[in-house]
Amino acid sequence: MQEGMVKRASELLADGTVVRVLGWKNGEFVYDPTPAVFESVEALSDFVYNDFCASNLSKYLVALSKKEGKTLVFLKPCDSYSFNQLLTEHRVDREKVYIIGISCDGKVDESKLRAQGAEGVTGIATDGDTITVSTLYGDVQLKKADVIAERCVTCKSKKVVAYDEMMGENGEENPDCGRFDQVAALEAMTPDERFAFWRNELSKCIRCNACRNICPACTCEQCVFDNPKSGISQKAAADSFEENMFHIIRAFHVAGRCTDCGECSRVCPQHIPLHLLNRKFIKEMNECYGEYQAGAEAGSRAPLVNFTQEDCEPSIVYTKEASK
Amino acid sequence: MQVNNEFKPKIVAFCCNWCSYAGADLAGTNRANYPADVKIIRVPCSCRVNPIFILRAFQRGADGVILCGCHPGDCHYTTGNYYARRRMTMLFSMLNYLGIEKERTRVEWVSAAEGAKFAETMNEFTETILKLGENKRLEDLRCKKEW
Numbered sequence: 001m002q003e004g005m006v007k008r009a010s011e012l013l014a015d016g017t018v019v020r021v022l023g024w025k026n027g028e029f030v031y032d033p034t035p036a037v038f039e040s041v042e043a044l045s046d047f048v049y050n051d052f053c054a055s056n057l058s059k060y061l062v063a064l065s066k067k068e069g070k071t072l073v074f075l076k077p078c079d080s081y082s083f084n085q086l087l088t089e090h091r092v093d094r095e096k097v098y099i100i101g102i103s104c105d106g107k108v109d110e111s112k113l114r115a116q117g118a119e120g121v122t123g124i125a126t127d128g129d130t131i132t133v134s135t136l137y138g139d140v141q142l143k144k145a146d147v148i149a150e151r152c153v154t155c156k157s158k159k160v161v162a163y164d165e166m167m168g169e170n171g172e173e174n175p176d177c178g179r180f181d182q183v184a185a186l187e188a189m190t191p192d193e194r195f196a197f198w199r200n201e202l203s204k205c206i207r208c209n210a211c212r213n214i215c216p217a218c219t220c221e222q223c224v225f226d227n228p229k230s231g232i233s234q235k236a237a238a239d240s241f242e243e244n245m246f247h248i249i250r251a252f253h254v255a256g257r258c259t260d261c262g263e264c265s266r267v268c269p270q271h272i273p274l275h276l277l278n279r280k281f282i283k284e285m286n287e288c289y290g291e292y293q294a295g296a297e298a299g300s301r302a303p304l305v306n307f308t309q310e311d312c313e314p315s316i317v318y319t320k321e322a323s324k
Numbered sequence: 325m326q327v328n329n330e331f332k333p334k335i336v337a338f339c340c341n342w343c344s345y346a347g348a349d350l351a352g353t354n355r356a357n358y359p360a361d362v363k364i365i366r367v368p369c370s371c372r373v374n375p376i377f378i379l380r381a382f383q384r385g386a387d388g389v390i391l392c393g394c395h396p397g398d399c400h401y402t403t404g405n406y407y408a409r410r411r412m413t414m415l416f417s418m419l420n421y422l423g424i425e426k427e428r429t430r431v432e433w434v435s436a437a438e439g440a441k442f443a444e445t446m447n448e449f450t451e452t453i454l455k456l457g458e459n460k461r462l463e464d465l466r467c468k469k470e471w
Contacts, residue, residue, distance in 0.1 A: 186421065195423025195461060224376070241464035245379050248418055252375050255414055277418070284417050289410070304414065307406035309396065314409060314431040317416040 001102070002049040004167060005074060008100065010041045012072050018098050019069030022060055024053045031110040031121045035060055037071075049074070050124050051131065054107040054149065056263050058082040058092075059216040065093040073097060076104040077171065080160045081259035081295030082216035087162070088298050089257070091219050101163030103171055106144065106152035113147050116140070151262030151275065154179040161296060179260065180283045182276055202243040204270040207236050211264040211274050217254040217294075224249070251277040256285060256302030259295040288312050333387040333453040335362045337446065338377065340370045342400040343435045344392030350439030358446035362390075369393070370431075371404035375415045378429065382462040388428045388453040392442070395433040405433070424461045427452050 009021045020039045025046040027034040033053045037060075038044050056079045064071045075083055080101060086092045113121060113133060120136035131147065133140045156179055158171025186194055212218050212225070225232050225246065237243045251258075251274075260282060264274040285292060289303040289311070339345040345366050351358060367373055370393025381389045391412060399405045412431050420426040432445045 191423045198422045239464050239466055241383050241462065244462060248379065249376055280418060280421050281414060284414060288413060304410055307410055311409055314413040314416050316413060317420055317426055
């Protein structure tokens with residue numbers, strides 16, 4: 001796949017269709033590739049694409065589409081939903097982006113590799129369902145299904161929804177992915193158990209803001225939490241209230257716009273399952289206001305900026321649980 | 325000196341200028357009783373209430389927060405309360421999801437003619453909060469005064 005991508009990118013750079021390529025290059029560790037911009041055919045020798053390239057490139061287009069000339073970008077299915085959402089919000093300029101859609105069958109989670117005994121990773125090669133991980137201590141063969149990230153296990157869609165050309169076969173949506181199972185399990189708990197669960201998780205937060213910075217829906221030029229008067233300082237939380245406040249408000253601000261790409265949970269250095277907050281909103285909105293997938297089509301109206309006269313009353317929150 | 329340890333709830337009521345605030349006024353002119361624990365904050369429309377306002381109220385020591393607005397369909401700005409309705413539904417379900425007592429938050433539609441309903445709602449809500457006791461799950465210790 002990587003050779004094909006580099007070849008096509010070189011062609012498009014050479015014939016002047018695009019002036020830069022947004023892709024991935026190796027980071028400090030092989031298992032941590034970082035998004036990178038390539039401006040010449042020669043630079044593309046650093047281009048990397050493998051099963052570790054999980055990061056969502058769509059957010060970088062907000063800045064890149066303000067520059068002169070067209071940008072070539074490779075978007076996985078998840079990323080294309082985010083791209084559509086950004087397009088809906090007029091944050092990117094479609095004319096300045098050339099999208100090559102790439103199929104994806106799940107990205108590898110490095111911590112799962114480690115749990116399987118593959119430490120000191122130096123490379124990865126995929127062949128269908130098997131993955132060959134080369135490590136400092138020799139090669140390890142693993143089943144791909146065992147090591148893909150949690151968010152890919154419950155993948156909602158393998159369909160690239162915005163592209164100029166496709167590389168590989170475009171996939172299908174998967175409505176029965178079971179991505180709300182964990183949310184439902186939490187809902188089934190008692191309030192005390194839920195409170196204990198979230199206190200345990202949120203108290204780990206160090207307020208590094210990684211979730212906010214990576215989130216393709218968080219594209220405000222100035223964030224509400226940048227305001228020194230927001231009551232939530234830009235530093236580690238001093239009180240449990242701050243942790244709650246930050247995460248509730250962050251989830252609320254992306255409610256209806258979150259495409260559920262799962263980047264927040266991926267980058268969290270404390271492994272807080274932040275996607276469970278976003279998924280709660282998605283699930284709740286699906287139940288109350290009808291099925292809606294942010295980013296499935298550009299220009300759609302999110303539930304929270306819409307209404308009907310027959311909407312349920314907020315008191316549904318009190319009765320809903322009782323009926324379960 | 326005698327210290328009174330009786331729990332006095334602090335309740336914040338966001339009232340929309342056009343209906344509920346006038347409703348509260350009517351409750352007053354009608355001499356309807358409702359607890360002095362309810363502190364009214366006037367907002368131009370129920371949809372002026374940002375979710376942060378509600379959390380901020382809890383941070384600053386509120387034990388319950390209630391939002392009152394015009395009945396759906398009667399909004400002075402035509403559609404404001406429809407948006408507020410969706411937002412609050414989502415916010416409350418999130419608070420409930422985090423294990424914070426859902427009874428501490430409420431939305432009630434009170435028109436300018438419903439002074440009696442306003443008083444009744446506030447009595448009922450204060451009763452609920454009295455039963456729940458102090459807000460412990462969404463408190464900010466730095467905002468607690470030590471006496």
